[in-house]
Amino acid sequence: MVSGGALRLGVLGEIAAWRGAEPLDIGHARQRHVLGALLLEPGTAVPGEELARRVWGARPPRGTSALHGYVSRLRRALAGGGADIVRDRAGYRLEAEAGPAAVDVCRFRALAVRAGAAERDEEAAALWDEALGQWRGEAFAGADAPWFRAQRERLAAERLAARLDAADVALRLGRQGPLLDELAARAVDHPLDERMAGQLILALHREGRHAEARASFERVRLRLAEELGLDPGPALRRLGERLANA
Structure with a gap:
């Protein structure tokens, strides 16, 4: 018996589901992948062939029995938890009572929009912290079909963009101390990125x-001169002038 609480569904890490603080048993890896393939678009139907391609790649199983079986077991796992997988002529769709807010990637994106639109840096910083706090690891961890790999790469880019925007806000607020190690690591990983270099x-x-x-x-x-034949851009150049006068 699952304890009470709001249903949460996650892809920003391993594909998972919780009722309150209690994890739901959503089955073995392939079955979890079926759920994960529906979670980027909650409320939107995914045709059966497309769902199978997402989960199995170029060689989905013949027939529909395997997919139907996984969906049936997932429906039982989610029963009473505030979500269901509905099948109609358009395909399969994940319906959650809480709507997209039940899914961590949807919460992350909504919070990022709010953070970007915030008028006060203090509010933006809190929203960026909440947005980035939705992540538990790399997206769709352990799911290696091509569709999952493509989504993982796209989401990693969204996460990096959020981290950069959050760092800009933190720097404006004078909260650079706790960020130094993170900024230094990013500058090493992206040695030609002027924005990352400038933040550090x-x-x-x-x-x-x-x-x-x-x-x-x-x-x-x-490095910019040797590898790209470029001088620093205006923002980095102005920062260099500040350093020269420090």
Whole structure:
């Protein structure tokens, strides 16, 4: 028996479902993948052939019995939990009583929109924290069919964009200290990205680590010149001038 509480469904990590704090047993990996393939578009029908392609890739099983069996077991697992998988002529769709808000990726995207539109940085920072807090790991962890890999890559790009926007807000609020390790790691992973380099350089400068900030600026300036034949863009160039005058 599952304890009471709101239903939550997740793809930002392993595909999972909870009723309150209690995890729901949604079966083995392939069955979870069927659920996950419906969760990016809650309330939208996915044709059976398309659903099978998402789950199995280019070689789905013959016939529909395997897919029907997984859907039937998922419906039993979700029964009484506030969600159902409905089948009609258009295909299969996940219907949740709470609507898209039941799904972590939908909450993440909605919170990101609100954060981007917030008028006060304090409000934006709180919303970005809540949005990024929806993530438990890489999206669709363990699901390796091509459709899942493509969605994982797209969602990873959304997560990175959110982290960059959140860092901009934190820097405006003077909260750079706790971000330094994260900013440094991103700058290493993306050595030609001027926005990431600028965030790290600004954070170091504001923390009084001027020599490290100047070294970071020089490093990215040289790399841009050697690998792309480019000078720093206007924003990074202005930051370099601030460092020179510090």
